Amino acid sequence: MVQKKQIMSSRDYILSKIRNTPRDKRPLPEIPDFKVDGELMDRFKRSLLMNKGEIVDAKQLEEFIDSHQFKKVLSLSEEFRSFSNLDIPDDAHQLADMDVAIISGQFGVAENAAIWLEERDMGLRALPFITEHLVIVLEKDQLVSNMHEAYERIGKGASGFGLFIAGPSKTADIEQSLVIGAHGAKSLRVVLV
């Protein structure tokens, strides 16, 4: 109880300090329409390559999975359900050694290859991160040009967790040398269907 009281008082203290600071009343600017025309698909592909992701087709995906003889593959995408040999566990810790996760993205952003995912697309929030390799299935006509359009599209969506994912886990913390596969997925493949 005592602790709660203190917390309340800090809140009021901070707010009153702000209130007591005379300021202008500058309005929020309108965000103009920055939409660009042109080939979204081409831009998306180029952006993804820059982020060290890859575009593959269904056949290449099959080859990738077959050739590595992965033990733990989980597909939440209907298209590739046949690759799946694993169910979503109750606890994400059980995914610690999973090889491939195949999930469906809602839409992609051409300017930076960010793909929007919500909780329901991931099964478990940890899935796109903990898996060794990530595959995102994206419908070809689900592309927007830039981040403004992306947030317009998300609109009032209220997923508990939402994610723009734009590439595999990477770091350049050692002498600015780019290394793919820091803590999260070591590769990102996007299948356009």
Place this chain on the structure above:
Amino acid sequence: MNHPTKAEEFLSDGANAKWHDETLWFVRDKRDSSSKTVPEWEELRDLASRIKDNVLDYLETYLLEFEKNAKANNIRVHWAKNAEEHNQIVLGILNKHQCKAIVKSKSILTEECHLNPFLEKHGIEVVDTDLGERIVQFLNQPPSHIVMPAIHLKKMAISDIFHEKLQTEKGNDDPYYLTQAARNHLREKFLAAKVAITGVNFGVAETGEFVVCTNEGNADMGVHLADVHIASMGIEKIIPKREHLGVFLRLLARSATGQSITNYNSHFRSPDTGKEIHIVLVDNGRTEQLAREKFRNSLKCIRCGACMNTCPIYRRSGGFSYGSTVPGPIGSILSPGLDLQKHSSLPFASTLCGSCSDVCPVKINIHEQLYEWRQEITKAQAANAKSISMKIANGIFAVPFAYKISAGMMRGALKFLPDSITYSGLNTWGKQRDLPELPKETFKQWYKKNRS
């Protein structure tokens, strides 16, 4: 110790200083190329700046809206006046969960609050999970840059410390090899942690959600495996609406590293079933900075690091020379607000060339504010009639002439100084400019090149 003294130390290894300078310049260059691919870049900066102006004018309204919405989403909201209170809140949550080991992703705010030593004192193991941060943590160093914490280190130094801490092969300094060693080491930590701490890039008033951006995915590995997520957020990190994320996310990564976006941009809106999210809203000097009209703008900072990468002084003196959590041009405006005595030399650690203001994605008038601080400090010093030797000792007057590479800019300040000091042997920069290893480019050439 003041900035020029520490800068001198840094510059004593000329080859290393040159390498540091070039590495940062490389990042600045990537920022330039990347920003040029966005035709509306300048318009975006202007928008971002105006959104932040509005945020500062209505800060209390947005904070209350954020609190209300976050609570409605089952996020627990705490308020901390200062670092001490922030740390106590975090400790309280850890104690409640009987948690003795945590993982933490990059958060400048927790650095500012000195959370790590505080928790360690209370018997809690803190593991920084950003690769750069883990490296400096192994070395018992603070980060030297807010985006690239280990930018001051050569890979052999990292190889050595990994050999000691993670038993990697001696002498193997392959970045891939070292990163994989860190990956394996940190995986264990992620899988074992019950509580994960992150920073916050943006808090959205309209929805009560907050956004965390990383490239490594370390923030997400931590929080999705833990039962409890604690997010530390400076009160100035608030933005009004979700649509504003579109503006800021277009600017942030491009300004920071030249990428079009960070690879993971996570939007936390409500805790997963059976889990908890706590958010700690921290003031720690921010309301004071808000009240300083001339320096209010500095609260618009989105911590992209671009002003550091471009700064000729930062590049040639290293992050540690600033002796403050946030180094570089923006740190030199923020830190004197926190402790004027301690950080009085920082506003002088600038050529006032204005390159920082030119690259800043939220258009903070950084170099003008540095100049303002100089005037404040000079006034404070004049009022405080101490002997000249005292002034030299505390580093304040020793500084302005140390930066005379900025030519005319400092003439005003120099008027206050007797010649005997101005031309004494204290000119750190002057000395170092004679080193053959250092770039030969004069400030003028540099300015011309970068203005074109």
